[in-house]
Structures are given as structure tokens and as C-alpha cells.
Amino acid sequence: MEEVNPDLVAASALSSALRSLPPSAEVLQFYRERLRSFEGEERRWLRKLSAARGLARKTVDLEVAKNRRHFFRHAFCLIRMHFLPD
Numbered sequence: 890m891e892e893v894n895p896d897l898v899a900a901s902a903l904s905s906a907l908r909s910l911p912p913s914a915e916v917l918q919f920y921r922e923r924l925r926s927f928e929g930e931e932r933r934w935l936r937k938l939s940a941a942r943g944l945a946r947k948t949v950d951l952e953v954a955k956n957r958r959h960f961f962r963h964a965f966c967l968i969r970m971h972f973l974p975d
Contacts, residue, residue: 912920
């Protein structure tokens with residue numbers, strides 16, 4: 890039969906007991922600070938995402954305007970070629 894190391898048993902019992910204790914004030918403060926840090930990072934990413942969305946929207950608007958100008962310029966040239974005297 891395998892011999893059990895008493896130091897490992899004691900360490901395991903101590904570890905279990907420590908896990909069952911409520912966290913210390915320092916640990917809670919650490920996690921509160923980390924949470925605030927994550928919240929700030931999330932806000933920064935949301936601002937970046939919003940800015941990128943705005944830029945994408947402006948890009949689409951510019952493309953539409955460019956295509957519209959191109960369409961009307963082309964249409965005017967066709968009308969002038971076919972219907973207006975030289």
C-alpha cells in the first residue's frame with residue numbers, strides 16, 4: 890500500500906480551510922481596482938468602436954455621393970451627345 894505523506898495531507902487541509910475563508914480586505918480592494926480598470930478599458934474600446942462606426946458611415950456616404958456625381962455626369966454627357974445639337 891502506498892504511504893501518504895503527512896505534509897501533503899496537512900497542506901491540503903490547510904489549503905481547503907483557506908479556500909473556505911472569506912477574502913481579505915486587500916484581496917477585495919485588488920479585485921475592485923481590477924474591475925474599475927476593466928470598466929475603463931471597456932469604455933475606451935466602446936469609444937473606439939463608435940468612432941470606427943462613424944468613420945465607416947462617412948465612408949459609405951462619400952462613396953454614394955461620388956457614385957451619384959459620376960452617374961449624373963455620365964447621364965448629362967449622354968443627353969448632350971444624343972439630344973443637344975453641336
